[in-house]
Amino acid sequence: MRKQADLKKFSVREYVQQQQSRFTGSFFIADQDTYKDNQEQFPFRTFAYSVGLFGACRTGRMQIGSAAFDIGSGCLSTIGPGIVCEWHIHCEGDHDTVFFNDDFFNDDARSAWLRTLPFFLPGGNHVIIPDDGKMEQLRSLFITLRQFREDKNVLTGILYSILMVVAACHDSAAAQSITSFSVHEKVTRHFRELLSVHFLQEKSVAFYAHQLQLSPKYLSEILQAVTGKSAKTMILDHTLMEARTLLRQTEMSIQEISSWLGYEDYSYFTKAFKKKEGITPMAYRKL
Known part of the structure; x- marks a missing residue:
């Protein structure tokens, strides 16, 4: 690309x-x-x-x-x-x-x-x-x-x-x-459906909480209880999983991937990726 x-x-x-x-x-x-x-x-x-x-x-x-x-x-x-x-x-x-x-x-x-x-x-x-x-x-x-x-x-x-x-x-x-399914499990499934559709544009917990008619704090508590992860962590994990496949399956530059994933600040994306994966996006691509 x-x-x-x-x-x-x-x-x-x-x-x-x-x-x-x-x-x-x-x-x-x-x-x-x-x-x-x-x-x-x-x-x-x-x-x-x-x-x-x-x-x-x-x-x-x-x-x-x-x-x-x-x-x-x-x-x-x-x-x-x-x-x-x-x-x-x-x-x-x-x-x-x-x-x-x-x-x-x-x-x-x-x-x-x-x-x-x-x-x-x-x-x-x-x-x-x-x-x-x-x-x-x-x-x-x-x-x-x-x-x-x-x-x-x-x-x-x-x-x-x-x-x-x-x-x-x-x-x-x-x-x-x-x-x-419990009410919490149904909320979790609905959250995942929303996340798969909106994660490129929406990364705030407040957006998903609003869609589910819950407070951001209560949504995170539900997800933590069901999955062991907070809403913020699930959003980040899903986004970085997308980043990892783009790094391996496409020739998009890292700047392009960062922009595609909705990060206006390229350096913020790189830091978030390294914090989660332990290596930079460039190093991951070379594995």
């Missing part, structure tokens, strides 16, 4: 998609062997939709946006394009993931529907544990998907069926969360 580029018109998602060389075409299936050879050691921005099934595997942990998820046997993961993720502990064992792009279905109605599914959006509930019946349905569909992986006409129908089952799993999880 050139230094004179207009950052207001710059799309990180489009830029990363252009730079991405691992994923060609609009469809790809990965298994545990794929992950052994491609373990990201830094935050990375997703460039496609993905649906993952985890069978018998050792427990791992993944940061997806501002939320950390435990991943292990029986989990279903759903992540949309443009979301920053980071493995904290790699999940080793039996798991399969299907990746696909917006244009895979070649159908405007289905593509539009795909973009509305909340579990693919930033701040969504990206990891759930479906009931055994639904997991068995998904495993069977994944087996069939592999069998017809060379036939695009059949693939689209199978993948659409997978997404319908996944949507049903999330509907069930959402219905359960209405009664099982």
